[in-house]
Amino acid sequence: MHWQRTTKGSWLAIISLVLFGVDLAMSQFPFNHDIHVVEVKTGRVVQISGVPDAGEFNPSWSPNSKQIAHDVVGGPAPLGHSIFITNVETGVSTLLAGAEGGNDAAWSPNGQKIAFDRANVGDPSIYIVPSSGGTPTLVKTDAVDPAWSPNSKRLVFQQPSDGSIRTVDESGGAETLVAASGFNPVWSPNGQWIAFADGGDIWKARVNIFGVSLGSPVQVTTAPAFENQPSWSNNSMTIVFHSDADGDFDLWTIPAAGGTATKLTGLAGQGDFDPSFSNNGQHVAYAGFTEPPSLTSVNSQKFVAPPLFDLAQNYPNPFNPETEIGFRIPEANHVVVRIFNTLGEEIRTLVDAPFAAGSHSVRWDGKAENGEAVASGVYLYQLRAGRFMKVKKMSLLR
Numbered sequence: 001m002h003w004q005r006t007t008k009g010s011w012l013a014i015i016s017l018v019l020f021g022v023d024l025a026m027s028q029f030p031f032n033h034d035i036h037v038v039e040v041k042t043g044r045v046v047q048i049s050g051v052p053d054a055g056e057f058n059p060s061w062s063p064n065s066k067q068i069a070h071d072v073v074g075g076p077a078p079l080g081h082s083i084f085i086t087n088v089e090t091g092v093s094t095l096l097a098g099a100e101g102g103n104d105a106a107w108s109p110n111g112q113k114i115a116f117d118r119a120n121v122g123d124p125s126i127y128i129v130p131s132s133g134g135t136p137t138l139v140k141t142d143a144v145d146p147a148w149s150p151n152s153k154r155l156v157f158q159q160p161s162d163g164s165i166r167t168v169d170e171s172g173g174a175e176t177l178v179a180a181s182g183f184n185p186v187w188s189p190n191g192q193w194i195a196f197a198d199g200g201d202i203w204k205a206r207v208n209i210f211g212v213s214l215g216s217p218v219q220v221t222t223a224p225a226f227e228n229q230p231s232w233s234n235n236s237m238t239i240v241f242h243s244d245a246d247g248d249f250d251l252w253t254i255p256a257a258g259g260t261a262t263k264l265t266g267l268a269g270q271g272d273f274d275p276s277f278s279n280n281g282q283h284v285a286y287a288g289f290t291e292p293p294s295l296t297s298v299n300s301q302k303f304v305a306p307p308l309f310d311l312a313q314n315y316p317n318p319f320n321p322e323t324e325i326g327f328r329i330p331e332a333n334h335v336v337v338r339i340f341n342t343l344g345e346e347i348r349t350l351v352d353a354p355f356a357a358g359s360h361s362v363r364w365d366g367k368a369e370n371g372e373a374v375a376s377g378v379y380l381y382q383l384r385a386g387r388f389m390k391v392k393k394m395s396l397l398r
Helices: 011-019 024-028
Strands: 033-039 045-047 054-061 067-074 081-087 093-095 103-107 113-118 123-130 137-141 144-148 154-159 164-169 176-179 183-187 193-198 201-206 227-232 238-243 250-255 262-265 273-277 283-289 323-329 333-341 346-355 358-364 377-385 388-396
Touching (some): 045 388, 054 283, 067 283, 137 154, 154 183, 176 201, 193 227, 201 227, 201 238, 238 273, 323 377, 323 388, 333 358, 346 358, 346 377
Parallel strands (some): 144 183
Antiparallel strands (some): 033 045, 033 283, 067 081, 081 093, 103 113, 113 123, 144 154, 154 164, 164 176, 193 201, 227 238, 238 250, 250 262, 323 358, 377 388
């Protein structure tokens, strides 16, 4: 992720910083970013992930839009920077085996592979690992920011040594040159274009499915702002990107043919980055700022803790046949509390209604939506309220 405001002549310096393990975005916001999802039609935003004591960036959707691969910085991630997989429904995040130290995950359109680079641990090379985890395979050295072709056979990437945009097949051969400079490239779903950032703007280059350039790059955005991290809609007609046009980084969309950019979402006064269109075109995942549970100044002399969202541990736990789930919301909000099994399958919706600010509780009687008792085992309970989302485990013993 190379999002810092820059000029046409200075973006190479940012690349070099990343290669030496200094990721400015991550160091500036190490633990206050999680993966959020915005609904394109309504603008509704929900928080998807929340790995404790970690920051989360660079989301990439699975083809069925049920999971998201993303960076985790800090927390339990090995080497301080690795790829995790988050279940969109439950919010549960799991380390992707074989992607320790990984950065900029890219899920293949066929769902079978995840590509990533390891620039943030001093290895600017691209690897591929099975989407279920496994042994990583080296594809290309001197390569970062991978993204797949729509047929899942080639990768587009940036070559840090000269800043060029290139493609390569998954075995590391048949390399092509797309553009002399740029970063964060991404292939359009129709296979006809590669979008990328360069000099503070979004560009696109026409290519065939083999990555062969079919003409000079075309500039898409022209605003006096820094714009980066393009992602295509599923019909290849719209590009989403992050931009500091409003003074802090937010998400914007623009027709792929060019035109007027429209703000999609972004928390005012904070940075929101790395948008990624879902494969059904209905949602955009991104690294969104999450308000930290820290002290807030109320005057120059006194500090108080603000009221926070919270999801309590169920009681009793383990339980049989009933348990109570407590939660707190600092303001009136629509609340959804759901039960899942460990496979991520929904068992029951306990609450889907507006609640006033304050502390509340709901009970679960150990039954599914159809009224049948569920078996003994571990279950997940999830609270969603506005942008807030949290998941905890509980045990049912029959």
